[in-house]
Amino acid sequence: MHDQQHIVVDKRLFDLEKSELNYLMHHELLKESTDNKIQFIHQTFFDYVYARTFISSGKDIADWLKNIHQGLFIRSQVKQIFAYLRDIDVSIYIQSLTKILTKDEYRFHLKLLLINDLGFYQNPLEQEKKLLSAHIIREPFYFQLFLESVQSPKWFEFVISLKEFTDLLSSEKEDINRLISNLCIRIIWQNAQLVIDFLSTHPYKIGIIENVLVQIPDSEIKLSYELYHKTYAKWNLNIRREYYYLEKALNADPDFVIEELKKDFRENISKLDWFDDNYIPGSHSGLKIYSELYKQYPNKAIPYFIYIITEIEKSKSYELTDSFYSSRAFSHYRPNPKNNFDFHDYKDLYNTIFYSIKEKKLDANSISLLRETLNSQYANVLTLGVYYLIQNKEQEIETTFKLLSNPDFLIKSNSSELLGYYSNILVAKCYPLFDRKQQIVLNQIILSTLKQYHHWTYETFYTKKKVSSTYLKRTYSLVSLLPEKSLNEYPEMKKINQEGFRRYEKVDNKPPSVVTTYSGWRSYPQKAYDNMTLTDWRNSFIKLNTEQRSFADWDKPSKGGNTRSFEQHVSQEPNKFYTFMKDLINDKSIDLEYILSGLEGLKKAEYSKESFQHLCLGIIKLRKAELDERYLSTFLRVLDYIVNGNKTLDREIFDFIIEIIYQTPDREFTKDVIQRDDVAMEVVTAGINSIRGVSVELLVGCYSLAEYKEKIFETLEYIADTANEITRSCAIFRGASLINLDKERAFNLYLRLVKDYNLYLLAIPFHDGHPLVYLMNIDFKRLIPFFEKTITIGEAGEAMSFFLFNAYINNRPKAFTLLESLLNNNPRSRQKLTWEICAHILNGKHSKKGWIVLNILLNIDDKELGERFNNCFLHIPANINLQTISFINKYLKSPIGNYRSSYFYNFLRNLIPLDAKQCLIWFFSSRPEKVTESFYDKSPLNVLVEAYNGMREYDKDNVMLEKSMDIFDSLLHIPQYRNIHLRTFLRELDS
Structure with a gap:
């Protein structure tokens, strides 16, 4: 065996x-x-x-x-x-x-x-x-x-x-x-x-340590404390690995971590200027440890967080009154007790303390520290203790009375919005729990504020001199917190409450204000719109007839929100609103914007074009004077619904479009028009977002109206001779449809539009609406001089490569010569065409010509093209045939082949089952020592091993197996091939 x-x-x-x-x-x-x-x-x-x-x-x-x-x-x-x-x-x-x-x-x-x-x-x-x-x-x-x-x-x-x-x-x-x-x-x-x-x-080996x-x-981290303390000050500040170390230490020794965090925090806060709020050092890594500290050891985290909040307050404090200080750090902060402990900034520490208080997740030490905050001069620190008393009012009633019976606290707590809000809650909740003697003491303190008020005079642009006063305001705000039963028991308090109500009406204890943002325009509630009659709609149009009424109305329904709601309802029930819109056109008290939004709704509903045209005519006849810069562009866009490709169009609407073209200037060509690398589409976008440009686009859309042919071409020829590139781009972008009207005049029109060889117009991308796609099939020979000039213009390279490749696969004379010259001389012509051929051509009927073009590109030393070529191996069909073999042989010897990486080797892996020997030959030629991927599953070694195994199955005496081992040995000399991933690979191989 x-x-x-x-x-x-x-x-x-x-x-x-x-x-x-x-x-x-x-x-x-x-x-x-x-x-x-x-x-x-x-x-x-x-x-x-x-x-x-x-x-x-x-x-x-x-x-x-x-x-x-x-x-x-x-x-x-x-x-x-x-x-x-x-x-x-x-x-x-x-x-x-x-x-x-x-x-x-x-x-x-x-x-x-x-x-x-x-x-x-x-x-x-x-x-x-x-x-x-x-x-x-x-x-x-x-x-x-x-x-x-x-x-x-x-x-x-x-x-x-x-x-x-x-x-x-x-x-x-x-x-x-x-x-x-x-x-x-x-x-x-x-x-x-x-x-x-x-x-x-x-x-001294800091990096290694x-x-x-x-x-x-x-479990062993305590052994390293001494070494850590000796060296961590020299660790890489950019990576901040000390936080990874502390995160590991947290599991075994939270007290050590807290002390280290505290030292780091003190050092960091001492360096911050007044406007710097990076109080927690270490950014995300530092905050993550704080988060983990609370998750694992909440009873150790809360005391530390109280310490941090206090120190931040001290560092950025300013005096509110002679009793309290606040800080810039929490000037816009509003508590949000929550149990999401993924901290994003220092304010999440405050939120977490609030959460622990609310959920009663506190040990005796934390409770003791919160009681101590009641003696703090820092308003935001003191608020923590007040919130604790609110949540534990029955158990802490004596502590609460001691706090509230301090005149400095009760009288001056409203100097901080945050402290004032929670102090008021504390008074309201605890006053009924006090005995009569305690209530009387508080009443006297509240009444003592009667002497604290200000009078002043002022005048504005709208008013003569006025006198303003805060008399009774603070006293009334405190009295209003007391329950009605208590007011009835103390006539002097009830009197203050009645007088205050007459002067200031009802005073609510409002939560600290927050900044609220909205996207889009405000509108009425959906339920209100659903119940609106047509009369209600009309009245809303009259009421909301301007966008900017007052800054104070920012949260109220607006004209913009109302128009969008009207558009939506018209699109849902077009029959209900059609006659209504006819009436609106006749009513000049209704802003034209509402009528145009209604047209948008009918367009979305695909309403009868004949009826739609009737409304547009009404606007032209009755409201034309109102079609200024604000509304004309919108009106022209909705006209596209009855213009583009339609076989009928009222002469008055057609003449209106012509009139706009002749009377409106071009949009000015400025630097701000071009903001992307895709300059051609930026020009087209600028054009169709201009009044003249969208009018020209509408006129091109009249290609089905044979009765207007002469006027259409006459006007577009005028545009070709007089307009700038922004307007002319709108005649080109969908200009292919004009061929249906008159091939010869459409041919001449295109050449007339680009007679100056404007680089932005020549760069308009290849797409179905481009006239050149079809003009090449009408008379390509006539276009040869045009292409000979355009292939020398750098910015036109990408678009022209697609046009000429299209001409080449359709066997147009001289197309291949022009394409070859373009590809050899214009870097912009190569990358997208390469991708298109590999992704869509090589598997189709034009694959042979696709391979020919790819072979031309192989001889060009272009790094960007080389990297794109390598990516294209994701799409080249994994077949072994003469074309594939010839291409890879040339690729490996070409300048482009120098940029190969993992995608090429993955392509070879896909070919191994088809011909392992051939893949080994290619692998030997590929200089794999120059490609050092980090992950073994993408390594060239996989090609070697899999092809080697494939050959050994049927030809174990082949000399190429020895050469394979030569390469294998040489690659193992390279450190990147001996990384941990390769070791995993070799272990799998050996098992």
Whole structure:
């Protein structure tokens, strides 16, 4: 079975060993398939049995390997033989290992396999250490391979004692530092103390220490505190990996993390200027730790968050009164108690404290700290304590009375909007819970505010001098919080309430104001619209007849919102509104915008075009004077419903379109018109968004109106001679339809429109509406001089490549010559055409010509085209035929082929089942050493291995298999091919 390199063989080969065969199948070491085949139950067991048999026969593994093909299939047997030898005969094991590692007769992939296995042993033998010192360490490359392979603490302990390793450690090369970092990371999961001790003796290796400590197991992180404190100040500030470290530490030691966060916070806040609000350092990474801290340890997080809020308040505070301070940090903040603990900024800490108070998720320490906030001079800190009292009013009634009976608090708490709001709630909820004696004390404090008011005089543009006063306002606002029963019990309070109501009406304790934004125009509620009669609609049009009434009306129904609602209802019930709209046209008190929105609704409903035309005529006859810049463009757009492609159109509407074209100027061509790389479509967009441009587009849409043919062409020829490129683009963009009206005049019109070879007009993309698509089929020879000129204009390259390719596949004379010249000389002509051919042409009837064009492009050294070509391998049909073979052969030798990457190799993988040998040939020519993908599933190695396996199935003696192994060995010399992904790949291969 091994000689044939199969673990599945025909059962008939073992007719003379039936008893042995039955024994093995009975013990489930072999199994029989339905097609009379037998196989080992598992590859590994097959290899183990083979290894025992091999050693028992007295064969020498090194001699045996010299005389066979050292391919991929034998890797697992070699691995098992050496593992078996190590257990039963160390001297032969070391002798064979030394011979294979030091002699050139053996393939590198086998040497790498043995070095990998050597580094994996948890208890290295003394003989293995001597072999390492005598042979592997002497070769720096092999030593690095071994360091990549080390998986055991004992090997690590031995390696770090070597002078050669110390020499490596002194290197500043990035790849060496990465090698050592990865080694330490592998070992730290098995013996953290060993790695920490090692790194502690080299505190200057900051990059390595940083990389390793963020990978330390959570359970062992305490071992690294000292090393962290010694080095973290020098860690990379751009990556801020200390937060990844602290996030790991959080699982095991939240107190350590809090202290580190506190130090970081204090250092950060000391550097902030007045306007900087990045209070929590570390951006998203820093906030994430705060979030995780609360999720895992809420009782530790809340005290820390209170500390943070207090310190922020201190850093940005300003005096509100002689009793309270506020801060810029919370000037626009409004609490939002919620249980979404994915923090986005420092204000989420405040929200979380509120949530914990509301849900009573507090321990004794947190409660004690919240009580302490009641003594704070900082309004927003004090608000936390007030909110706690609100949520625990019965239990904290004495504490509440002590706070409210402080005249400075009750009188001045409204100096902060946030504190004032919650203080008022506290008064309203707790006053009924106080005894009479306590209520009287509070009453006296409230009444003492009668003396606190201001008088002042003012005048404005609209008013003469006036006197304003806050007399009674503060007292009344506090009295109004008391329940009606209490007011009746205390006549002096009831009197204040009555007088205050007469002066100020009802005073509500409004939540702190917030900024509210709306998108779109405000309108009436949907229910109101559903119940509107036609008279109601008319009245709403009269009422909402201007867009800007007053800034204070920002949240009230607007004209814009009303027009959109009218459009929607007309589209849903067109028959109901048609006659109504006729009446509206006659009523000049109704703004024209409402009528136009109604037309939009009828258009959406696909209402009778004849009736629609009747309304448009009414607007032209009765409301034409109102069609200014605000409304004319909208009216012209709705006309498209009855113009474009329709066989009838009232002469008055047609003349109206002509009149607009002649009377309206072009839109000015300015820099702001061109804002994208797609300059041609920007010009077209600018055109159809101008009054003259949309009128020209409407006129082109009259192509079915033969009776107006002369006037249509006469007007468009006038546009061709006098208009700028913005307006002319509107005659070109859908100009193909004019061919239905008159081929010859449409042909002449197009050439007249582009007679100046304007680059924006020539760049208008290839599409069904473009006249050139069809004019090429009418008289291509006549267009040859035009194309000879346009292919020299850079901006026109992309569009012209599609036109000329279309002409080429339709066998137009000289089209191929023109296309070839364009592609060779104009970079803009190549990329999109390449993509189009690969995605849509190669699988169709014009595939032959598609391949010809692709072959032209291969000879051009163009990086952008090369990268696009590589992406196009996603779409090239995975077929093996003469065209594909010829193309790939040329591609691999071409300048464009230098930009190949994973998509090309994935394309080859798809071809392997069709012709593995051919794919190997292409792979050899592809210089895979220049392509180093990070992920093994996209690696060129996959092509090599799969094609190799494909050939071995039917031609195991082919010399190309040896060449495959040569390439395999050479690729394994490249570090990127030996990354963790490749190791995964090789483990799968060996198993």
